[in-house]
Amino acid sequence: MPVETRTTCPYCGVGCGVIASVHEDGAVSVKGDPEHPANFGRLCSKGSALAETIDLDGRVLFPEIGGRQTGWDETLDLVARKFSEALAEHGPDAVAFYVSGQLLTEDYYVANKLMKGFFGSANIDTNSRLCMSSSVAGHRRAFGSDTVPGTYEDLELADLVVLTGSNLAWCHPVLYQRLAAAKAARPEMKVVVIDPRRTMTCDIADLHLAIRPDGDVALFMGLLAHLAESAALDRAFVEAHTAGFAEAVSAASALSFSELSERTGLTASQLEQFFHLFETTEKVVTFYSQGVNQSSSGTDKVNAIINCHLATGRTGRPGMGPFSLTGQPNAMGGREVGGLANMLAAHMAIENPEDRDRVQRFWASPTIAPKPGLKAVDMFRAVADGRIKALWIMATNPVVSMPDAAAVEAALKACPFVVVSDIMRDTDTTRHAHVLLPSLGWGEKDGTVTNSERRITRQRRFLASPGEAKPDWWQMAEVARRMGFAGFDYQSPAEIFAEHAALSAFENHGSRDFDIGAYASVGPEAYDELPPFQWPSPVADGDKPKRFFADGGFFHPDRKARFIAVTAPATDRTDALYPLTLNTGRIRDHWHTMTRTGKSIRLSSHIAEPFAEIHPQDAAKLRIRNTGLVELESPLGKAVVRALVTDRHAPGSVFVPMHWNDRFSAKARIGALVPPLTDPVSGQPASKNVAVTARTYEVAYYGFAVSAAKPAPQADYWALAKAEGGWRTELGFKTAREDWIDWCQSTFGISPVIEPLGYMDRQTGDLRLAFFDADKLLAAFFLAREPVAVARNWAISQLTTRHTDLTRRLGIVAGRPGADQPDPGATVCSCFSVGINRIIGAVRTGCHSVEAVGKHTNAGTNCGSCRAEIRGIIDGCLAAAAE
Structure with missing residues (x-):
């Protein structure tokens, strides 16, 4: 019988429960946990494919210094010495940690404690800065705390679900399925999708508002002005539990209806329909994600949404409230321990001297960071200009994911000392590490994560530690010990979690939202068996509600919420050199920078190369053809991707996914085009509204290849993906090669003694070559002056087919299946x-x-x-x- 372990998915913020089974032969399979309240057994495509990403191929298994394999003692001694020297010679702000929502809460806690309480700097920030820091800032401005009021149940309980800046179907698929099931059971439920693109989420929408990029502030300002004059206004709630209502309504009312239509790009009838739905439906929940957060006005967007819920008293009651959907599996856990540069642990405020004193006393630390540290974009600027001398990057790939990615890469090259903790040896970031530390991955590490509805769940290990890989918390604790710091003698993640829980309750007495004091004395056995639970969970829990603010009780000193008067940004595009608006985001089957999902054959089968969605009008104007190659350019850089001509969004907009990097494509790091423009409050980069231009990327020949061995493409354009039996590669060449056979042998690692079958049409320039070793296909290469018309999935299947007769081999050269070999299609x-x-x-x-x-x-x-x-x-x- 297989051994089953209940754990949690390491991808998005839904926090799905997973049952991992290790079979007698060592094989691993996964399925959704039917008892986990986040997903009730459902898993998305990425979660379903988790077992396909846990092999040791490409893993870093031993500590390395300068690419040389070393031992832990030598490596950690060096890290401790370099950080000690930077602190002694240049002060606490000369060091920094850049961490990740991929860390477990226990890792995050130790990192925050070491940096803020012992180094004395708040220069610890996280890639969660790129996805939900505007929500944090908006929550703190409105509620006095970083509190998500509602729960996932609100998806089923609401009568109107507003999805703004959220492609729920692709980015949080399990929640989308919960919503789709609820709507099927109650057809009278209404769903509104607010998004510049017509995404797959719009399939269940009663109303799609194709808003202009960054038009959200204006839209919700208009809604607030409308609600203030309507019967939906809850005057009793506003007067008893809020402040600043008049100022917020005055600011909102300054925007005329015609200006509102212009700023949002929506018609009067669309605006009126949305306003009427919101006004006349009591149970309204507004779910929002990166389309709201990743903006230079992201915090104002969040507060504009919250304003509307405060005005109607629709916050924290069943089926009502604003709801931030986090992008990463443990972005919330990072927020709980103060993983952002402008926060302290346990949701305390770094700018509050009483909170600083409280945390320092609890940690018995020699110091405490006196002020907020550098947020992500500013942190890498400080690395670039030499203010930061030692940088430790954990579980993230900023050379791909950060804006102005080329500048981030240059900063790492210039930094005197860079430590990277990761599971993969070859990423765009690890190649710049002076020290590379092998960390544990999913299935190997042990700890907790918190999902978007404040539910803490154990992530349990079920695999042995590979090589000499160690937990991230252990690495930091060992460095702290070598630097002479007390308080890091942890023997297990259970000890760290108990300390984290104790700090949440320390001198709290209900004054802070985050309190899991009920678990402050948790021991190893109870920790191992810890069931999923939602906070707050104080020592005297009783029947404490798991929603916040239904009856007020906000966390500003007067216990009142704050309306925030906001200003609508301009939404017109006036840049003649860069007239298009680039929007970046996720696709269904890949995650972040593909270091894990890129290992899965089936996750690469849906979309195998980077692409740009371009409206037909723009494509016609720019002479960009569907399936051709397109070069996108901003003032910072260029990228080359496949053109997908579609009317899913308005003319003037382009969408490109964020995932591709230098390991999977020639030039598709889209972060290199994104400027380091940030929200002035949250510091979150604006990744949804980037000025670019587009042009055809001219090539003389297009190519497609399948190969048993991983190729080393020598081409002007290439994009590769794992496939059944090997690899698939898309190619583009500006000029022809003198000897294509020689090129194939070099690219696909084929012995020169193996001659191909093939032909060349001198009139069209089409070339087909197939290389065999006995009855095994080693590689097939297809070349044409137009995008190659080959049945791709059929061609891939030939890598695992025996080719015993000449007819089948010639079929490969022809590039299409015979009558007995149906093509499944894309x-x-x-x-x-x-x-x-x-x-x-x-x-x-x-x-x-x-x-x-x-x-x-x-x-x-x-x-x-x-x-x-x-x-x-x-x-x-x-x-x-x-x-």
């Missing part, structure tokens, strides 16, 4: 590897609903995030049949 459902041609076939046999297609093919029956795409295929087939 993958739609990653969970079950179902291609578009199978879905079309099912529709033609009478499957005219998503449910019927699912019954026939399994597509859409697991995570469900492809259901909208399937519905689009069905509609397209039926429309074509009706013509």
Whole structure:
């Protein structure tokens, strides 16, 4: 029988429970935990593929100094000495930690304690700065604390769900499925999606508001002005529990209706419809994510949303309230321990001298950071200009994910001492490390994470530690000990969690929102068995509500919430050199910079290369063809990706995913185009509104290849992805090679003695080459002057097919399957590897609903995030049949 372990998914902030099974042969399988209250057994495509990402291929397994394998003692001694020297010679602000929402809470706690309480600096920031710091700032301004008022139940309990800046179907698929199920059970429930793009989330929307980029502030200002004059205004709540209402309404009312329409890009009827829905529906919950946060006006967006809920008293009651959806698995846990440069542990305020004194006394630390530290963008500027002499990066890849990524890379190259803790040896960031430390990955490490609804869950180990990899908390505690600091003699994550819980209750007495004092005395056994729980969970828990603010009780000194008067930013694009607006974001099946999901064959099967969504009008004007290559340029840099011409968004906008990097494509680090423009309050970079221009990336030849060995592409454009039996590669060449056979042998690692089958059409320039070793296909290469028309999934399948006769081999050269080899088409459902041609076939046999297609093919029956795409295929087939 397999050994089962209940743990938590390491991807998004939904925090899904996972059951990992280790079988007798050592194989691992995963499934959703039906008892976990975040997902009730559901998993998305990424969670379902977790077992495909835990191999040791590419792992860093031993400490390294300058690329040389070393031992832990030598390496940690060096780290301790370098940080000690920087502190002694240049002061506490000469060192910095850049950490990650991929860390467990226990790791985060030790990092924060070491930096703020013992180094004496607040120069610890996190990649969560890039995803939810505007929410933190908005919460603190409005509520006096970084509190998410509601719970996931509100998805099912609301009568109106507003999704703004959130592609829930692709970025939080399990929550999307909960919402879709609730709407199916109660068709009268209304869903409004506010997004410049028509994403897959719009499949269940009653109203899609294709708002202009950064038009959200104006929209919710207009809504507040409308509510202030309506019967929905809860005057009793406003008077008893809030301050600043008149000022906020005055600022909102200064925007005329015509100006509101101009700033948002929405028609009068769309605005009126949305305002009426919000006004007349009591149970309203507004879920928001990166489209709100990742903006130079992100904090004002958050407060504009909160203002509307405060005005109607719809906060913290079942089915009501503003709800921030975090991007990372432990962004919330990082916030709880003060992982941001402008926070202290346990949701205390670094600018508050009483809080600083309280934390210092609890830690018995020699000092405490006297002021906020450098936020992410400013931190790397300080690295670049020499103010920071020693930098420790943990569990993140800023050379890809940060704005102005080229400048971040240059800063690391110039920094005197860079330590990187990671699980992967070769990332865009690790290559610049003076010291590389091997960390434990998912399945190997032990601790807790907190999801978007304040639910703390254990992430348990079920795999042995590979090589000499160690937990991140252990690495930092060992460095602290070597630097002579007391208070870091931890033997297990249970001890750290207990200390974290004790600090949350220390001198609290209900004055702070975050309190898990009930777990301050947790021992190793109880910690190991810890069930998922929501905070607050104080010592005398009783039946304390798990929602906040239904009856006031905010955390400003007067216990009142604050309305924030905001100003709507301009939304018109006036830059003649860079007239397009670049919007960056996630796709369904990849995560952050692909260091893990890039290992999974099926996660790369849906979208295998970077792309740019371009509106047909812009494509026609710029002479960019669908499936051709496009070069995007901002004042900071360039990127080359595949062109996808679509009307999913308005003319003038371009969408490019954030995931691709130098390991998977020639020039697709989209962060290199994003300027380091930040929100003035939160310090969060603006990644959704970037001025760019676009042009055709001219190539003389397009190529596509499948190969058993990982290629080393020598081409002007390339994008590679893992495939069944090997690799797939898209290529572009500005000029022809003198000898394509020699190029293939060099690129795909094929012996020169192996001659290919192939042909070249001298009239069209098409070239097809296939290399075999006995009956095994080593590589197939297809070249054309136009984007290569090859049945890609069929070509990939030939890597695992035996080719015993010449006819089959010639079929590969032809680039299309025979009658006995059906082409599944491009993958739609990653969970079950179902291609578009199978879905079309099912529709033609009478499957005219998503449910019927699912019954026939399994597509859409697991995570469900492809259901909208399937519905689009069905509609397209039926429309074509009706013509």
